[in-house]
Amino acid sequence: MAYLDIRVDQAILLFLLLLAVYFSTILAGRLIFSPLVKFPGPRLAATSFLYEFYYDFICRGRYEFKIEDLHDKYGPIIRINPDELHIRDPEFHSQIYVNSGVRKSSRPASHRNATPSRESTATTLDHDHHRQRRKALEPYFSKNMVTKLEPEIQRIVKRLHERLWQHKGSPTPINLFEVYGAVASDVVTAYCFGSSWGSLEKDNYDADTSHVHMFFTKLMPIFRLFPSLLTLSLAIPEWMIKDPGVVQMQRYRHRVEKQVADVRRATSLKKAGGAGKGITGHTTIFHELLERSTLPPSELADHRLTDEAITLVGAGLVTTAQTLAFVSFYLLNQPEALAKLQNALEPLMVSYPAKTPTWTQLEAVPYLNAVVLEGLRMHGVARRIARIFPDEDLKYKEWTIPAGTAIGMSASALHDYERIFPEPHFFIPDRWLEGDVHLKRKYWVPFGRGSRACIGISLAYVELYHVIAAVFRPNGLKMKLFETNESDVKYEHDFLFPSPKEDSKGIRVLIS
Ligand code: HEM
Numbered sequence: 001m002a003y004l005d006i007r008v009d010q011a012i013l014l015f016l017l018l019l020a021v022y023f024s025t026i027l028a029g030r031l032i033f034s035p036l037v038k039f040p041g042p043r044l045a046a047t048s049f050l051y052e053f054y055y056d057f058i059c060r061g062r063y064e065f066k067i068e069d070l071h072d073k074y075g076p077i078i079r080i081n082p083d084e085l086h087i088r089d090p091e092f093h094s095q096i097y098v099n100s101g102v103r104k105s106s107r108p109a110s111h112r113n114a115t116p117s118r119e120s121t122a123t124t125l126d127h128d129h130h131r132q133r134r135k136a137l138e139p140y141f142s143k144n145m146v147t148k149l150e151p152e153i154q155r156i157v158k159r160l161h162e163r164l165w166q167h168k169g170s171p172t173p174i175n176l177f178e179v180y181g182a183v184a185s186d187v188v189t190a191y192c193f194g195s196s197w198g199s200l201e202k203d204n205y206d207a208d209t210s211h212v213h214m215f216f217t218k219l220m221p222i223f224r225l226f227p228s229l230l231t232l233s234l235a236i237p238e239w240m241i242k243d244p245g246v247v248q249m250q251r252y253r254h255r256v257e258k259q260v261a262d263v264r265r266a267t268s269l270k271k272a273g274g275a276g277k278g279i280t281g282h283t284t285i286f287h288e289l290l291e292r293s294t295l296p297p298s299e300l301a302d303h304r305l306t307d308e309a310i311t312l313v314g315a316g317l318v319t320t321a322q323t324l325a326f327v328s329f330y331l332l333n334q335p336e337a338l339a340k341l342q343n344a345l346e347p348l349m350v351s352y353p354a355k356t357p358t359w360t361q362l363e364a365v366p367y368l369n370a371v372v373l374e375g376l377r378m379h380g381v382a383r384r385i386a387r388i389f390p391d392e393d394l395k396y397k398e399w400t401i402p403a404g405t406a407i408g409m410s411a412s413a414l415h416d417y418e419r420i421f422p423e424p425h426f427f428i429p430d431r432w433l434e435g436d437v438h439l440k441r442k443y444w445v446p447f448g449r450g451s452r453a454c455i456g457i458s459l460a461y462v463e464l465y466h467v468i469a470a471v472f473r474p475n476g477l478k479m480k481l482f483e484t485n486e487s488d489v490k491y492e493h494d495f496l497f498p499s500p501k502e503d504s505k506g507i508r509v510l511i512s
Contacts, residue, residue, distance in 0.1 A: 027047060030046055030047055030048075030082045031043070031046060031047060034046075034082070035402040035405070036079050036082075036083075036085065036402075036405065038399075039077060039078065039079040039085055039399070040074040040075055040077070040078055040079070041070060041074055041078040041079035041080065042070065045070075045079060045080055045081055045082075046079050046081075046082055047082070048082065049081050049082060049224075049225055050225075051081065052080065052081045052221075053221050053222075053224075053225055056220075056221040056494075057221035057222060060218075060493050060502060061218070061492075061493030061494040061495045061499065062493065062494070063080075063494065064383050064384070064410060064412070064494040065494075067080055067086055067088075067384075067410070068088075071086075071088040076088050076089045076397075077089075077396055077397075077399055083108065083110075083405070083406050084108065084110075084386055084405075084406040084407070084408065085401060085405060085406070085407045085408075086384055086407070086408055086409065086410075087396060087407065087408075087409050088409065088410075088413045089396075089409070089413070090413055090414045090417045090420070090443055092396060092409070093409050093413070093414055093443075093445065093449070094442075094449065095394065095396070096387055096394075096407060096408065096409055096450075097387065097409075097445070097448060097449035097450035097452075097453070098449075098450045098451070099450050099451050100127070100131060100451045102450075103389055103391065103392050104127035104128070104389065104390055104391055105127055105387045105388070105389065105450060105451050105452055106125050106126055106127045106130075106387070106388040106389075106390050107123070107124070107125045107130075107386070107387065107388065107452070108125075108386050108388055108406035109125060110224050110406075111123065111125075111385070111386065112124075112125055113223060113224055113227035113230070114220040114221070114223040114224040114227070114230070115220075115223075115311075116216065116230065116234055116249055116253065116310065117306075117307035117308070117310040117311045117314075118307060119303065119304045119307040119308070120133075120307045120308045120310065120311035120312075121133040121134050121137060121308060121311070121455070122311045122315065122452075123307075123311065127390065127451075130451075130452065131451070132295070132299075133295075133299065133308075134451075134452075134455065136289060136293050136294075136295050136299075137285065137289075137308075137455060138455065140191075140285045140288065141455045141456055141457075141458060141459060142458065143458045145458075146458040146459050146462055147359065147360075147462075149190075149191060149459075149462075150358065150359055150462060152187075152190055152191075153187055153462055153463060153466060154356050154466060156183060156186050156187055156190070156196070156200065157183065157463075157466045157467055157470050158353050158356070158470070159186075159200050160179070160182075160183050160200060160467065160470065160471075161352075161353055161470050161471070161476075161477075163179075163200055164179070164471065164477055164511060165477065165511075167510075167511045168477075168511050168512065169511075169512060170510070170511070171510070173482035173483070173508035173509060173510050174508065174509060174510075174511070175207070175505075175506040175507070175508055176324070176325040176328050176329075176506070176507045176508070176509060177210060177321055177322060177325040177506050177507060178204070178205045178207040178210050178211075178506070179205050180320070180321040180324040180325055180328075180467065181199070181205065181206075181207070181209065181210025181211075181317055181318070181321040182199035182200045182202070182205040182206055182210070183199075183200060183320075183321070183324075183463065183467060184316060184317045184318075184320040184321045184324075184463060185197055185199040185206060185209055185210065185313070185317050186198065186199050186200050187316070187320075187459070187463055188312060188313050188316035188317060188459070189259075189313060190284075191284065191285060191316075191459065192259075192284060192285045192286055192309055192312055192313065193259050193262070193263055193284055193286055193309075194263070194266075194284040194286075194287060197209070208248055209252065209317070210317065210318070210321060211248070212245070212248040212249055212251075212252050213314045213317065213318045213497075214318065214495065214497065214499070215244060215245030215248060215249075216245045216246075216248070216249045217495045217496040217497065218245065218495050219243070219245050219246070220495075220496060233246045234246070234249065234250060234253065238250055238251075252310070253306065253310060256306055256309045256310050256313065257302070257306045259309065260286060260302060260305045260306050260309055261302065263284075263286040263287055263290060264290060264302070264305075266287065267287055267290040267291050285312070286305065286309065289305070290305075312456075315454075315456060316456050316459065316460070318497055319380075319381065319460065319497065320460050320463050320464065322379060322497055322498075323375050323376060323379055323380070323460075323464060324463075324464065324467055324468070325506075325507045326375060326378065326379040326489050326507070327371060327372070327375035327379075327464075327468060328471065328472075328479075328507060328509070329481070329484065329488070329489050329507045330374075330375070330378075330427035330489075331371070331472055332479055332480070332481050332509065333481065333485075333486075334427065337371070337427070337429055338472060340367050340429075341367055341368060341371055341429075341468075341472055342472060342473065342474040343367075343474070344365050344366065344367035344368060345365060345368065345469055345472070345473050345474060346474050348361055348362065348365065348469070349469055349470075349473035349474065349476075350474075352469075352470065352473050352476070353470070357469065359461070359462045359465055359466065362465040362466065362469050363461075363465060365469075366433055367429065367433070368465065368468060368469065369432065370429035370430065370431075370432035370433050371429045371468060372461070372464050372465065372468065373429075373432045373444065374427055374428065374429045374431065374432060375427075375464075376444070376446035376447075377415045377421065377444055377446065378415070378425075378427060379446075379489075379491075379498055380411060380415070380445075380446025380447070380498075381411060381446065381448070381496070381497065381498070383410055383411075383494045383496065383498075384408030384409060384410045385408060385448060385452075386406040386407060386408035387406070387407060387408065387450075387452070388404060388405065388406050388407070389401075389403055389404075389405075389407075390403060390404055391403055394407065411445050411446065411448075412491075414443045414444070414445055415443070415444070415445075415446075417443055420439065420440055420443045421440070421443070447460075477511055478511065478512045479509045479510070479511055480509060480510050480511075480512065481507075481508070481509055482508040482509055482510045483505070483508060484505075484506075484507050484508050484509070487500065487501055487504065488500050488501070488504045488505075488506065488507055489507070
């Protein structure tokens with residue numbers, strides 16, 4: 001027994017020693033030998049990812065705000081974790097977010113590790129691999145292609161209009177994020193699969209689908225730190241999981257998997273001479289990818305396409321729904337802005353819904369355009385989305401950022417830039433109708449910039465213009481905010497999407 005005790009003691013000692021050597025090596029690597037040692041920032045952030053985790057998870061999406069404080073203290077370039085730098089300098093944004101012609105842009109692995117769809121275009125790390133995947137998608141998101149789908153979007157927006165009228169006189173408020181989430185979900189699923197999920201037809205507007213991404217993004221800091229936990233949590237049976245965000249993500253993944261399988265079956269049937277076209281008859285992304293894409297077979301495997309679909313639906317849903325909900329709040333909260341918009345819309349919307357204007361006609365309404373630009377400025381994705389330049393060092397002032405370093409800038413550095421956008425925290429559409437608008441557009445980056453910028457810009461626009469015009473047309477619905485105020489839109493947490501206070505019940509309205 002004594003012999004065994006000594007052996008156990010020794011084993012524990014050896015284990016602790018090895019652990020100490022292991023952590024000392026990591027620490028030395030990060031604090032002494034890393035090429036990032038010369039960059040300013042707190043030692044703790046450079047030492048461990050736990051610093052970022054603390055602000056992002058324990059303090060609930062507050063690292064973006066802490067980064068602001070760190071810039072105030074340390075200057076325009078700082079090290080925000082062992083592997084990543086952050087710059088706050090609006091003039092330098094265009095040097096980081098560049099096109100392929102300027103230089104290759106990869107993504108840090110932490111970006112992919114935290115997502116449930118690691119094989120999508122958006123989460124592809126390597127530059128060349130990303131180009132290959134993105135090129136296969138790009139034709140379906142061109143302005144031309146989106147214009148072809150416009151009649152389907154107009155139909156969905158008319159349905160939204162009818163559904164909203166059904167709430168007329170009801171004392172029960174409706175949550176606009178959920179309603180617009182249903183629109184965005186129906187549009188993006190029709191676009192991807194040829195048959196929409198019919199979220200607008202559900203009594204609760206399929207609210208779980210809209211909320212699943214928001215639930216899930218709150219867990220991302222954990223998965224960034226422990227990527228295998230995500231793999232595990234998506235693989236284990238549902239009854240073993242306690243977290244509603246993970247349960248819903250599992251269900252959502254199964255739903256998308258089934259949809260991808262349906263499209264594959266339909267295209268195989270078609271190839272065999274049967275009736276296998278997309279259900280609405282128009283060209284859809286996944287039918288086309290399976291029928292005509294030149295991607296290698298491994299890129300068209302079920303799990304790969306499921307990951308692509310999950311990201312497309314997610315990317316197209318929350319961003320669009322949230323922008324619409326926030327814009328609606330501002331319009332309802334600022335009657336003078338609403339009056340100006342209604343006045344501007346009058347000639348085009350006078351016979352709605354019998355006669356529906358086109359996106360091109362709506363884009364030509366200056367005040368509507370200004371409302372969209374301002375809404376996106378205040379509520380686009382605000383957080384940093386880092387790039388890695390694998391082949392080249394980057395010069396910033398007196399600093400040389402070594403090739404292979406993750407470097408990012410938060411969009412809020414530009415959108416809150418007082419020199420360009422005075423009173424940045426106020427919704428002022430008129431700022432887009434006066435002064436040097438071309439200059440302002442240079443500092444307006446809600447869709448990101450460069451080779452990895454948003455692919456769905458045209459689709460987002462067509463939805464935003466049609467929905468805002470239909471919901472806020474003159475002589476249309478009378479909407480009133482219900483127990484909703486500035487605190488329900490004020491950016492307080494970065495959960496990938498800019499979010500208000502956590503106990504907000506959302507932007508709720510009554511219709512009379
Ligand atoms: C108001 C609406 C939207 C906003 C504010 C928005 C914003 C963004 C931003 C900031 C990025 C990241 C860019 C970067 O890494 O620098 C992005 C990427 C992306 N978005 Fe959007 N987006 C919107 C709507 C859509 C829609 C409707 C779709 C289509 C389904 C979409 C699909 C994507 C995809 C696939 C990517 C990844 C692109 C890549 O990595 O190559 N987005 N979006």
